[in-house]
Amino acid sequence: MTELTPADRRFAAFDLEDTERERTDLNGHTIEQLSEYLDRGQMPADPSIDDSPECEIALRSLGRLRLAQQSLLERDLERESLRDDSWVASILSNITLEAHAGREIPLTHPAPTARLVVTEGAVRGILRETGDRMQNVVVGRCVLVGDVGVSGMPITILVDVTVFPGENIPLLADDLRQAMYSALGKHTELVVAAIDITVSDLQAVPDASARAQEN
Amino acid sequence: MTEVLPSTDQLDAVVRQVPGVDALYPAGSIVSTVLSATVHAVTHPGQAAPMVLIEKQADGVRVTVRIGIGATESSTEVSGRVHDAIAAHVGQSGTVPVAQIAVIVARIG
Amino acid sequence: MPGTVPEQVASPLDTAADQMLAERAADGDLRAFEVLVRRYGPLMRVQATRVLGSNDETDDVVQESFITAWQQLGTLDDPSAVKSWLMRIVSRKSIDRVRARREHANIDDTDAPAPESRAPHALAETLSQTEALSRVLAGLPEDQRRCWTLREIAEYSYGDIAAELDLPLSTVRGLLARARKTLLREMEEWR
Numbered sequence: 001m002t003e004l005t006p007a008d009r010r011f012a013a014f015d016l017e018d019t020e021r022e023r024t025d026l027n028g029h030t031i032e033q034l035s036e037y038l039d040r041g042q043m044p045a046d047p048s049i050d051d052s053p054e055c056e057i058a059l060r061s062l063g064r065l066r067l068a069q070q071s072l073l074e075r076d077l078e079r080e081s082l083r084d085d086s087w088v089a090s091i092l093s094n095i096t097l098e099a100h101a102g103r104e105i106p107l108t109h110p111a112p113t114a115r116l117v118v119t120e121g122a123v124r125g126i127l128r129e130t131g132d133r134m135q136n137v138v139v140g141r142c143v144l145v146g147d148v149g150v151s152g153m154p155i156t157i158l159v160d161v162t163v164f165p166g167e168n169i170p171l172l173a174d175d176l177r178q179a180m181y182s183a184l185g186k187h188t189e190l191v192v193a194a195i196d197i198t199v200s201d202l203q204a205v206p207d208a209s210a211r212a213q214e215n
Numbered sequence: 216m217t218e219v220l221p222s223t224d225q226l227d228a229v230v231r232q233v234p235g236v237d238a239l240y241p242a243g244s245i246v247s248t249v250l251s252a253t254v255h256a257v258t259h260p261g262q263a264a265p266m267v268l269i270e271k272q273a274d275g276v277r278v279t280v281r282i283g284i285g286a287t288e289s290s291t292e293v294s295g296r297v298h299d300a301i302a303a304h305v306g307q308s309g310t311v312p313v314a315q316i317a318v319i320v321a322r323i324g
Numbered sequence: 325m326p327g328t329v330p331e332q333v334a335s336p337l338d339t340a341a342d343q344m345l346a347e348r349a350a351d352g353d354l355r356a357f358e359v360l361v362r363r364y365g366p367l368m369r370v371q372a373t374r375v376l377g378s379n380d381e382t383d384d385v386v387q388e389s390f391i392t393a394w395q396q397l398g399t400l401d402d403p404s405a406v407k408s409w410l411m412r413i414v415s416r417k418s419i420d421r422v423r424a425r426r427e428h429a430n431i432d433d434t435d436a437p438a439p440e441s442r443a444p445h446a447l448a449e450t451l452s453q454t455e456a457l458s459r460v461l462a463g464l465p466e467d468q469r470r471c472w473t474l475r476e477i478a479e480y481s482y483g484d485i486a487a488e489l490d491l492p493l494s495t496v497r498g499l500l501a502r503a504r505k506t507l508l509r510e511m512e513e514w515r
Contacts, residue, residue, distance in 0.1 A: 031508070032501050061508050068457045068511070069476060073370065075454055080366035088361055091387050092354065095394045097240065097321055100352030104319065107291050109298055113313050116294040118320040121352040126323045128353055129286065138336050141347040162344060187290035187323060 027052035031062075038062050097121060105148045105188055118188055120144055127159065130183045131176055136164040139176075140200065144190075154193040157184075160200045173197045220276060221305045226267040229304045230280050235293035238283030240321055242268035275314035278305065286324030294318040346403035349394070357397075361390055364407055367477070368414040374473040375418035377462065385421060389414040411478040416488065419470065453511075460510045468503040471496055 022030055027048055037049055038059060049055045102120030109116050124142045131139030139161050146155030161176065163169055177195045184190055230239055268279040278301055284293045297318045305313055337345065337359050345363075348356035365386060372385045392413055400409055461469060467489075474480040474488065482500070486493045 030501070031505055032497065035504060058508075061511060062504075064453075065457075065504075065507055065511055068453045072454045072457050072461075073477065076370040076373075076458075077366045080369045087383060087386070088358065088365065090383075091361055091365075091390045092358060094387060095354075095357070095391055097352060097354075099395045100350070100398075101321060102352075107294055107320075109295050111298065111302065111316075113302070113315050114295075114298045115315055115317040116291075116298060116320075117317070118290045118294070118323075122290070122320050122323045124351045125353065128348060128351070129324050132335065132337075138340060138344060139348075140344050141351055160347070162340075187320075189291065 026055055026058060029055060031058060034058050035062055038066070103144075103148050105190065106151050107189055108151065120148060123184070123188060123190075126183045126187055127157070127180055130179045131159075131161060134172075134176060134179065136167050137172055137176060138162045148190065151189065152191055154191045156193050157195045159195060159197045161197055163199050169199055173199065220269060220271060220311060221278070221308050223267050223269055225308065226269070226278065226280075226301065226304060229300050230267060230282065230297055233293065233297045233300050235284050235288040236282050236297060237285050238322065239266040240281040240283065241266050242279040242281045242317075242319070271311065272314060275312035276305065277315045277317070278313070279317040279319070281319045281321045283322035284320060284324075288323075290320045290323060294320050341404070342406045343404035346397060346400060346406040350397040350400065350403065357394060360406065360410070364410050365390070368410060371411060371473060371477045372414050372418045374461065374477060375415060375470055376421060377466065377469070381421055385417050386414060389417050392417070408479065412480075412488075415474055415478050415480075419488065422466065422470070456510070457507070460507055464503055464506060468499045468506070471499040472503040475500060 019030065026034065029049060029052075034049065034055060037046065042050070042059075049059070100121045102124070104117040104119060105123060107116040107118060123144065127142045128139045131137050139159060141158075141160045143158040144155055145158060147153045148155055157180070159176075159180070161173075163172055177197060180195055181192065184192055227239060230236060266280065268277075270277045270279075280297060280301070282293070282297060284290060298316050301316050301318075302313065305316075335355070337348075337356055340356070340359070342360075342363075345356045345360050349360060368386050368389060369379075369382050372382045372389075373379045376382065376385065389410065393410055400406060461472070464472065470489065471485055474485045475482075480488065482493060482496055485491075485500075486496045489496070491499075
């Protein structure tokens, strides 16, 4: 450091090169330690920091930097959020369902040349849709357990669901199960031995006002 | 011997017209799709690449289509109709025996 | 196979927890994936722009990141951590771009000093603190800015930054300390 800027003269601890002076100036601490102290919410209290006016100034600067950083991030996020929707469309148009197609589930047809299948991904999709059409339930992961590639082989389906508070869970699970059986019958020839529904998480209604507007 | 393969463009149109089909996706592996799309772009400038895959093999022609169907449709019914429509079209237009018609329902609703 | 999502009115998915969205997306649900794109796309764009130093390649990098994410969602062990997983993907892709750019230019400018001409003194009068911080960040040497961004926006640990950038932990500490001090010093000047 050949030449001190006005800021360095005001506060030598911000000198990039001289860590010795940093420690001397900050009662034996470094800026990094003070930053971590601030991250911890200044707990547990450290008198060697709290009682040092130089540390206090540095902590205040660090706090200001943090605030400026937050508002910069908020500003940038707001700017990005205001962009038109084309970037979302562009991303979605560049991804392929193939990545999650999964196994092929055969459908029968009288012609010997026919090979008709519905993909596992499409079947998981209708299981989700079935749940989404019901009130107060969201279907999560769906797993088809068993050899879906062999016609007539019984399989089991595992479904995770989230149910909003206040619902009669056994009743809802029963309705969902029946609706899923019916959808599976329409789109597949799977022999489904059981649909095991796990209510994995009771989530609070995230935004009551938004949901009220929907209804 | 001159063999006339069914035209991919016509088959695309045939499949799209089947009631219940609301999307057609590229059939076959990504690599072969990209290759055929590239060839298609050279030979048919300005046109979208065909989605239907037609492969000539020793035992005859193999046709593969990947479709999306409407939420209220039935996979079994729509895929059967697509098969029948392709079989009828290939029977009319081609001179090559059909070895297989594969219909993949890749998306519902 | 282009993914198009049918129009739908506000659905419970819009407010669903990350875990639920990540699990459904891993099962091939485009609609859940779209909610994730909207929820974290802006933050990923900010991150990419900061690491890259400009927004010229942000669209490409973020798009590539989401395509990778879509393909690899099945490998995500903890779906509730999808946000930090996405931030890692976009950070890594941005860093790779910077590296490729540098190899292409065949110069190593990691140690290039920040341009002194950014003149915060003059700017301080007219710029908000936010804008000034943005300029100082942009003026940081590339390696410092990368460390800082990984730490502050992508919320990497020091160890993870070291692993990502293939640097010794002590170097990462040093770079972050320098970045922090530069920012603090510049802030003193805007006051």
